[in-house]
Amino acid sequence: MESIKLKKITSVWIIAVLTLFVASIVLGILMRLNQGGVLHQAPITFYSNMTIHGITMIGIWFVAGMAGINYLMERYVKTSYTANLIALILTVSGVLMLWAVTLIGKFHTAWTFLYPLPLRVMWAQWATPTFLVAMSILATGWLIWGISMMTQVLKVYSIPQVFAWQHFKKDPAVKTPPFILISMITLVGVVTCLLVAVLLMALYFAEYFSKGNFVNDALLMKNLTYFFGHTIANEMLYLGLAVIYELFSEVGGKPKWKTTWYVALAWNFTLIFILTAFFHHLYMDFVQPEGFQIAGQIASYLASLPAAAVTVFSVWVAVYRVKIKWTLTNLLFFVGVAGWVIGGFGAVIDATISNNIVLHNTQWVPAHFHTYNILGNVLFSLGFFYWFSIQFTDKRVSEKLSRLILSLLIIGGAGFLLAFYIGGADSIPRRFSNYPAEFTTARPLANIGAVFATVYLIPILILFYNISKRCLKILFSSS
Amino acid sequence: MFKNIVLLLLIFGFCNFADAQTTSTALKEETNIYERVYDAPLQVVGQESATFDELYAQRPVILALIFTRCTGICNPFLVKLKESLQFKDGDDSFRVMVLSFDPRDNLSDMHRLAQNLGLEENEQWAFAITDSISELTQSVGFDPVWDSARRQFDHDALLVGINREGYITKKLIGLRERGDLDLLTGSINNVFVPTYRLQNQNMLFSCFNYDPVTGKNKPGLGLIFLALPAVLTASLLISISILVRRSRR
Numbered sequence: 239m240e241s242i243k244l245k246k247i248t249s250v251w252i253i254a255v256l257t258l259f260v261a262s263i264v265l266g267i268l269m270r271l272n273q274g275g276v277l278h279q280a281p282i283t284f285y286s287n288m289t290i291h292g293i294t295m296i297g298i299w300f301v302a303g304m305a306g307i308n309y310l311m312e313r314y315v316k317t318s319y320t321a322n323l324i325a326l327i328l329t330v331s332g333v334l335m336l337w338a339v340t341l342i343g344k345f346h347t348a349w350t351f352l353y354p355l356p357l358r359v360m361w362a363q364w365a366t367p368t369f370l371v372a373m374s375i376l377a378t379g380w381l382i383w384g385i386s387m388m389t390q391v392l393k394v395y396s397i398p399q400v401f402a403w404q405h406f407k408k409d410p411a412v413k414t415p416p417f418i419l420i421s422m423i424t425l426v427g428v429v430t431c432l433l434v435a436v437l438l439m440a441l442y443f444a445e446y447f448s449k450g451n452f453v454n455d456a457l458l459m460k461n462l463t464y465f466f467g468h469t470i471a472n473e474m475l476y477l478g479l480a481v482i483y484e485l486f487s488e489v490g491g492k493p494k495w496k497t498t499w500y501v502a503l504a505w506n507f508t509l510i511f512i513l514t515a516f517f518h519h520l521y522m523d524f525v526q527p528e529g530f531q532i533a534g535q536i537a538s539y540l541a542s543l544p545a546a547a548v549t550v551f552s553v554w555v556a557v558y559r560v561k562i563k564w565t566l567t568n569l570l571f572f573v574g575v576a577g578w579v580i581g582g583f584g585a586v587i588d589a590t591i592s593n594n595i596v597l598h599n600t601q602w603v604p605a606h607f608h609t610y611n612i613l614g615n616v617l618f619s620l621g622f623f624y625w626f627s628i629q630f631t632d633k634r635v636s637e638k639l640s641r642l643i644l645s646l647l648i649i650g651g652a653g654f655l656l657a658f659y660i661g662g663a664d665s666i667p668r669r670f671s672n673y674p675a676e677f678t679t680a681r682p683l684a685n686i687g688a689v690f691a692t693v694y695l696i697p698i699l700i701l702f703y704n705i706s707k708r709c710l711k712i713l714f715s716s717s
Numbered sequence: 718m719f720k721n722i723v724l725l726l727l728i729f730g731f732c733n734f735a736d737a738q739t740t741s742t743a744l745k746e747e748t749n750i751y752e753r754v755y756d757a758p759l760q761v762v763g764q765e766s767a768t769f770d771e772l773y774a775q776r777p778v779i780l781a782l783i784f785t786r787c788t789g790i791c792n793p794f795l796v797k798l799k800e801s802l803q804f805k806d807g808d809d810s811f812r813v814m815v816l817s818f819d820p821r822d823n824l825s826d827m828h829r830l831a832q833n834l835g836l837e838e839n840e841q842w843a844f845a846i847t848d849s850i851s852e853l854t855q856s857v858g859f860d861p862v863w864d865s866a867r868r869q870f871d872h873d874a875l876l877v878g879i880n881r882e883g884y885i886t887k888k889l890i891g892l893r894e895r896g897d898l899d900l901l902t903g904s905i906n907n908v909f910v911p912t913y914r915l916q917n918q919n920m921l922f923s924c925f926n927y928d929p930v931t932g933k934n935k936p937g938l939g940l941i942f943l944a945l946p947a948v949l950t951a952s953l954l955i956s957i958s959i960l961v962r963r964s965r966r
Contacts, residue, residue, distance in 0.1 A: 393961045397955070429953065433949050437942060453919045454922070455923040458924045458942060527934075
């Protein structure tokens with residue numbers, strides 16, 4: 239069972255994630271208000287905010303997923319507290335450096351830090367090396383954490399068992415829990431993309447310190463950047479899904495889900511194809527060979543659609559004409575799966591080459607990734623956070639408050655996203671700090687987005703208060 | 718059984734969605750780059766006949782493809798080009814070659830066009846026709862489509878930048894601003910254009926290495942870097958599995 243130390247460190251992760259989430263939402267609202275012409279930030283301030291907003295969101299929901307699977311993994315294998323602690327310390331250090339780099343140093347390359355932007359210093363001199371060091375620290379900490387969890391799982395399950403290959407035959411002797419299967423498949427992807435990050439940082443450092451004696455290939459750097467960025471943004475979703483596979487039925491008072499041949503097959507597809515789906519970020523790069531572009535489109539389908547199909551099927555079977563105990567946890571999971579699927583459809587539309595020609599770099603892009611994050615992955619983790627926090631207390635969020643929280647999340651989230659989707663369909667470009675008058679709908683849409691984002695923030699603050707209060711109690715309790 | 722049917726339907730639905738796409742639009746500006754333009758014989762208004770390579774050998778060429786009976790983009794396209802290049806009057810680092818791709822056009826049609834634009838005395842501009850237009854348009858990736866109902870060509874407003882060696886260095890489609898034309902005139906004069914990075918001996922890990930002799934890309938060391946992390950993870954997975962099994966024994 240979960241140790242006291244694990245409960246305490248998980249509480250710290252949750253409080254840290256929620257605090258940074260609230261701060262990042264505020265930055266997002268400020269950005270939309272600036273795009274709407276209500277605020278007048280300097281472009282550098284806007285892009286610095288955009289950079290830290292993106293990096294923080296990716297980082298926090300990744301560690302939220304990792305903390306979630308680490309906590310639940312203790313049910314199956316003994317996990318390493320030291321690795322968890324190292325990851326926490328290095329994450330806090332990295333995040334502090336990144337906030338300093340962007341808010342004080344005015345580093346503003348966007349979270350994608352596409353080559354050669356970080357090396358074209360248009361900010362404080364110290365910001366570029368500090369940014370590279372911060373990213374290296376984060377990658378190292380998370381790599382240690384990921385490899386540690388992989389090792390612990392492999393102590394109990396063999397390689398064929400962790401990937402559930404025995405389920406392709408009838409009546410397997412050893413049954414792999416879906417949680418172990420999805421966690422392991424995700425960890426393999428996580429470790430791969432973090433190794434890419436380490437390589438990427440090494441290449442940046444090499445060019446930065448070589449004073450012109452070594453230059454990087456822009457195509458290689460862009461491929462590596464999206465190999466890391468796209469993969470980690472997807473893997474964090476799968477971390478959330480591992481939690482759902484473990485908890486959804488349990489919270490509803492039903493037997494645990496089991497691994498079947500099609501669940502194993504779908505997730506093995508994800509294991510293989512998620513590592514090449516990032517090619518869809520390079521459709522506009524004419525120097526990338528056509529074969530890679532086609533591979534990117536096919537991989538985008540095969541990495542996501544089978545896993546989405548089996549998950550939707552599993553959730554649907556679990557709730558359709560079945561009496562289950564609904565709590566805030568499984569309601570958040572349920573809405574999260576819907577958000578993930580809707581956002582996923584938006585992503586697959588954008589990953590289709592013929593559509594990408596039209597949608598590339600329009601607001602469709604933030605529309606789809608915000609969908610599967612704010613109405614998908616965030617809800618997965620919030621569901622876990624809430625479930626975790628009520629494990630050690632009798633007090634629950636009342637049914638009335640739960641209903642209010644969910645309603646505001648859906649209304650706020652849907653309105654915020656709709657403003658992006660309509661903007662995307664109207665070919666409004668993304669990442670503009672201010673919109674010229676020619677984009678007639680851009681400003682009103684940005685302001686509508688900001689209003690709905692504020693509505694979304696209200697239930698987040700309620701949950702932040704509720705969950706953090708309980709987590710603090712866990713943190714300072716002696717038993 | 719019921720569950721399996723629903724699952725199959727769901728998968729079928731997702732797969733259908735995946736098929737719902739058409740052939741991608743080509744990135745036309747990127748086609749035929751660094752290929753040689755066809756050496757067509759030209760009849761130039763007010764000048765002696767010449768071949769294309771004689772012209773671009775004198776100075777790089779910006780080729781504008783139009784036809785005089787055009788009721789669509791051609792006229793605004795040329796007016797915009799003239800307006801954008803007015804600050805480069807007298808600049809002898811390039812020549813603008815306005816070439817008709819309509820076999821019906823003759824030299825007097827082109828002369829009239831030059832007069833209408835007020836460019837017949839401008840040495841920077843040349844107006845020409847050729848009897849090898851299909852070979853030339855093919856070499857620059859220009860594909861006008863004849864619409865017999867309107868008796869008009871459906872075509873792009875295309876500018877092709879050709880350097881002194883006859884290579885296409887850049888293409889622009891549509892009515893473009895001065896900034897884009899500066900990149901075009903820069904590229905035909907072999908000036909560094911920031912959108913493309915030239916080969917550099919300090920670049921050790923290119924994904925592909927361009928061979929100007931064959932015009933083909935060869936795989937470079939950078940591709941290994943793309944595969945390396947996945948190989949490392951697989952090795953790590955197998956190593957950990959072996960090590961933990963040994964320690965268990």
